[in-house]
Amino acid sequence: MAVLKGEQHVQVLRRKGAALECAEDQVADEVAVALAYNGLSHVVMMATPDNLEDFGRGFSLSEGIIERPEQLYGTEVVQHPLGIELQLELATECFEKLKHRRRNLAGRTGCGLCGAESLEQAIGTPRLVRPAPLPSADAIENALTQLRKHQQLQRSTGAVHGAALCDESGRVRLLREDVGRHNALDKLIGAMASCCIQDSTDYAGRFVLITSRASFEMVHKCAAANIGALVAVSAPTALAIEQASRAGIHLIGFARQGRHVIYTTTDNGDDSHVA
Template structure:
């Protein structure tokens, strides 16, 4: 019998509903490095198929960490263009079965009509953003324009970097997850989410922020991600009006082009003591320069 969990109201980062699979498994392993192998225990990140179902219509199956699924469902729905606002998601229920998890949502009728018109079924691997795309024209959709915002100063970027690890509980245990965090204009981390997939972590963060702050979710701050800055990450940020994306790793050339089209600030190779600005939405303010 499937097990159902409301998951409404959100969960703290890394939290798992008692009826859902655990996000971390303890496994017996063999540790090599000496004359003979020795037994040991290892913490391994779980990866579960999560089906996203809208008014009974299955839209996508993503491989994800089984945490913060309400945030994930809302964030994915927004960045995929299924919903135009959080208020168009009326209800949500997580159903667990032997095969995986289903997030069953009830959405507004006009959203369902739009979904059916562009419906695609795909298995979304953690590193894949094009599964189910049928033509080159569909591969890179138009990117949304964002409202320009001040570029974060070095102090703000460094402050976010310095505290990101504190919000990466699953990564600390397993070494296998990505994080996405929303930082305010001074670099203080307001919210963070983790997942085995970098896109999923960003969707979870977007969903959590929208539930908590609505239209003010992405005002005066920036997104900090533990991954590279791929074009999908830029698209997702632009789709909800995020004006600045900061990545620990490298950007792709396409991500830089899309950031320019969106009018978004793109910062990458953010490391202790330095970062690289690949595009800025507008000149730095005096306040940001002296942060």
Template structure:
């Protein structure tokens, strides 16, 4: 109904299916996600969740479609697989855990890499990326129900853009694409269309990215993490405006 008038129209709805991530034959997690760019999603998830330390520990990825969803089979290094099995063993018998693969409070905050200051991070590049991201959000335009994440050059050129019904999934897809393309994490910044939560900031930090821009609000935990990691964090980034919450000394502005 629109303006009080009933009508029948065609509509586009975003797809969301169960995605099982299977490591060396053992299922580890089932995520609800948009079934696109799944190899990148699986690799990015593996990196951002600390299952593997670098892309070289993943030897192969195969995507298999089934009647109940999609299975993504990953072959990873023996040492990484043994560590994953030990993590799963510590979770045996537990239910309702709020963070996937986390058994105790000291596992929530993972050791963060020492991030070098972002090289050439400039407000003009942020404005350029903000002005370009809308045209690259095809799924959002069609359905209105997707988040986007982008890897941007310091000049604001969008190098990688991925969308998903889940904001974490969109970011993992970008991180996976960066790893597959051997992108230098200090050579650009991440832009996300969602709020900047603790998990989003932690994923960016663990990917080695020195600058993160969010189009919505940050959480206090995300700001504190960015401060500790040395990551420049911008949020409420819309149009020509944004707020810098952490390490503003690493952001060049127009004079």
């Protein structure tokens, strides 16, 4: 099987004034990735074909297909002419639940709710996360400073989102990238779960930084992964703010050097909005 990677080199013409010159450019890969559970096709997403085991694990957790990482027994990455298939082996009880709520959807980059069958299913109720500290201003600024250094694929292609796990000081501990912002977060969640399996890592007190807006789906994914603080470089939506408040998640948007906006925060379980 060919080595999967996140970028390709292509030949381009660069125009400088009236002159044209041949050059080589780096572009992000975007392929169809099908997730099949115990042989049953479930969803197709457009994604960057790297860290796919993390993607499968994180998607399974954030979508509630599994509740614990150990309920996913294994993942096989199979390449096809038209894309990639992740063959995931689920615990029997998880697979039985999945069959009851099976849905078929085709996800574009940044796709949302094309497979939902009702308003209740589409929105749902986020999981209540364990209490977490509000990230400090210094930690957020430190994380933003480190982010570009860690986003290697973004530096070379300029076409991908990043999701980073940061500690209390703002040090980037884990980072995953993808053409889709949801996918990048799922990959990060999957990587976090893998680390927990391997060394019982405790992520309490840490926060996630994303290079996109904070939609309610991103909040739900953080809630499913018990992430207590989400920092976005762009804006949240009104529904994201509402859902973050219900889940007990600190939600911060417009993160820039020297400034950011706190939309929800918690104090001993009491939610409040800060403008």
